[in-house]
Amino acid sequence: MSTTTEVIIVGGGFAGVACARELGRRGIRTLLIDKNSYHQFQPLLYQVAASQIGVSEVTRPLRSIFHRTRNVKVLTAEVASIDLDSHSVTTTDGHTYPGRMLVLANGAEPNFFNTPGAQEHAYPLYSIRDATRLGTALVAALNTANTEPTMEHGVRVVVVGGGPTGVEISGAIAENFKYVVPGYFSPELAEKCSVHLVDMLPNILTPFDDKSKAYAEKQLRKKGVQLKLGSGVTNVTPGSVTFADDTTLPADIVVWAGGLKAGRLIAESGLPLGRGGRVDVSPDLKAPGLQGVYVLGDTANMTDAQGNKLPQLGSCAQQAGKWAAKNIASELTGGGTKPFEYRDKGYMAMIGRGAAVAELGRKRRLVHGPVAFVAWLAVHLVLLSGGRQRASALISWAEDYLSHSRTHVVLGRAD
Numbered sequence: 001m002s003t004t005t006e007v008i009i010v011g012g013g014f015a016g017v018a019c020a021r022e023l024g025r026r027g028i029r030t031l032l033i034d035k036n037s038y039h040q041f042q043p044l045l046y047q048v049a050a051s052q053i054g055v056s057e058v059t060r061p062l063r064s065i066f067h068r069t070r071n072v073k074v075l076t077a078e079v080a081s082i083d084l085d086s087h088s089v090t091t092t093d094g095h096t097y098p099g100r101m102l103v104l105a106n107g108a109e110p111n112f113f114n115t116p117g118a119q120e121h122a123y124p125l126y127s128i129r130d131a132t133r134l135g136t137a138l139v140a141a142l143n144t145a146n147t148e149p150t151m152e153h154g155v156r157v158v159v160v161g162g163g164p165t166g167v168e169i170s171g172a173i174a175e176n177f178k179y180v181v182p183g184y185f186s187p188e189l190a191e192k193c194s195v196h197l198v199d200m201l202p203n204i205l206t207p208f209d210d211k212s213k214a215y216a217e218k219q220l221r222k223k224g225v226q227l228k229l230g231s232g233v234t235n236v237t238p239g240s241v242t243f244a245d246d247t248t249l250p251a252d253i254v255v256w257a258g259g260l261k262a263g264r265l266i267a268e269s270g271l272p273l274g275r276g277g278r279v280d281v282s283p284d285l286k287a288p289g290l291q292g293v294y295v296l297g298d299t300a301n302m303t304d305a306q307g308n309k310l311p312q313l314g315s316c317a318q319q320a321g322k323w324a325a326k327n328i329a330s331e332l333t334g335g336g337t338k339p340f341e342y343r344d345k346g347y348m349a350m351i352g353r354g355a356a357v358a359e360l361g362r363k364r365r366l367v368h369g370p371v372a373f374v375a376w377l378a379v380h381l382v383l384l385s386g387g388r389q390r391a392s393a394l395i396s397w398a399e400d401y402l403s404h405s406r407t408h409v410v411l412g413r414a415d
């Protein structure tokens with residue numbers, strides 16, 4: 001297989017899958033390598049952690065995506081190293097896979113910014129494993145608080161990071177405390193539980209318009225989320241979070257939504273690194289100064305043809321994957337490459353039931369409230385990979401909206 005592979009893709013996320021799909025459509029022999037056997041849909045991980053939807057709704061086996069695409073082979077293996085000269089990768093089991101072209105689309109990992117205790121005691125939210133681990137910890141903490149006098153303060157959650165991920169998970173946990181815990185446990189326990197959303201910046205949702213920020217803050221407060229803004233986290237312990245202003249919040253669970261960086265594979269690749277440890281790619285999505293090496297999605301700092309920075313978003317990664325495949329197809333037949341043209345669809349963040357903010361399109365048309373809520377659901381339904389996943393997510397959302405029931409079990413272990 002290896003000697004005839006034209007393109008090796010590392011990572012079966014938004015970028016890698018879109019790239020492989022387009023290469024497959026063009027009949028180019030491709031090997032897609034991912035350490036997991038499935039594609040995971042990060043935008044809905046917070047709903048898995050909040051038991052709103054199930055794991056099978058946000059994952060899809062990579063082999064099922066490509067089972068009809070004969071020239072795309074899927075390999076489940078973790079890539080340990082990259083050889084930029086030979087365009088080959090070596091997996092942790094010692095096998096080396098060479099290709100004519102190499103696509104690095106291996107995503108990012110949580111950035112704890114060397115905050116003492118954060119990596120050890122906080123729960124990140126970047127993978128299915130993270131989401132099930134957090135979901136399990138939340139349920140376990142509620143069970144303990146329901147029976148143990150030592151937890152008579154209820155469950156105290158601190159979410160670090162006021163970007164879309166932090167906003168979405170704090171809104172979802174607060175809604176669980178407000179609407180689900182009274183029936184599943186007791187109104188008295190629900191009354192005592194708390195959620196704090198904290199950020200070193202004075203506002204949440206930094207890239208959004210001021211009106212969206214103000215709306216989101218108001219809605220979060222209405223749902224019971226307390227905001228602590230303008231002071232960075234300096235320390236995390238098993239029971240608390242300390243801030244630069246010398247204040248401390250007690251915390252039974254700390255969620256880390258404080259930022260992302262490119263992972264070790266990229267750090268050790270020898271590629272020149274830019275902001276967030278990512279690779280500053282050229283406008284045609286290639287690694288600077290190298291032939292036949294593309295870097296996409298959350299692994300790259302991408303710009304458009306005018307040099308504007310592009311966001312770390314699923315839709316951007318997906319479009320970049322498809323674009324890179326077209327450039328690769330052109331290069332393989334002796335043609336040139338074109339600079340990436342990103343179709344900007346805007347930003348969105350869910351706050352909770354009936355409340356979301358959206359800034360649509362390049363002109364950033366502001367939409368708040370129920371209309372943005374429905375738009376958010378529609379956009380994420382379209383982005384989800386697989387008809388079964390879409391249908392199932394729709395049922396879960398309807399169930400949640402109509403009855404606040406939580407029928408999904410989390411699969412992790414409290415550890």
Ligand SMILES: Cc1cc2nc3c(=O)[nH]c(=O)nc-3n(C[C@H](O)[C@H](O)[C@H](O)COP(=O)(O)OP(=O)(O)OC[C@H]3O[C@@H](n4cnc5c(N)ncnc54)[C@H](O)[C@@H]3O)c2cc1C
Pocket residue numbers: 010011012013014015016033034035036038039040041042043044045046077078079080105106107108125126164165263265296297298299312313314315316317348
């Ligand atoms: C919690 C959360 C919520 C988000 N919400 C939204 C949203 O609402 N809308 C939106 O547009 N975007 C959202 N994003 C951003 C979006 O998910 C990312 O921008 C997008 O997933 C990036 O795609 P990617 O293909 O670059 O990386 P990923 O989707 O992360 O895929 C990387 C893949 O590489 C694999 N991999 C990593 N290392 C290795 C290795 N060494 N060997 C083999 N395989 C490897 C991983 O298993 C993974 O499958 C969210 C992100 C997070 C974390």
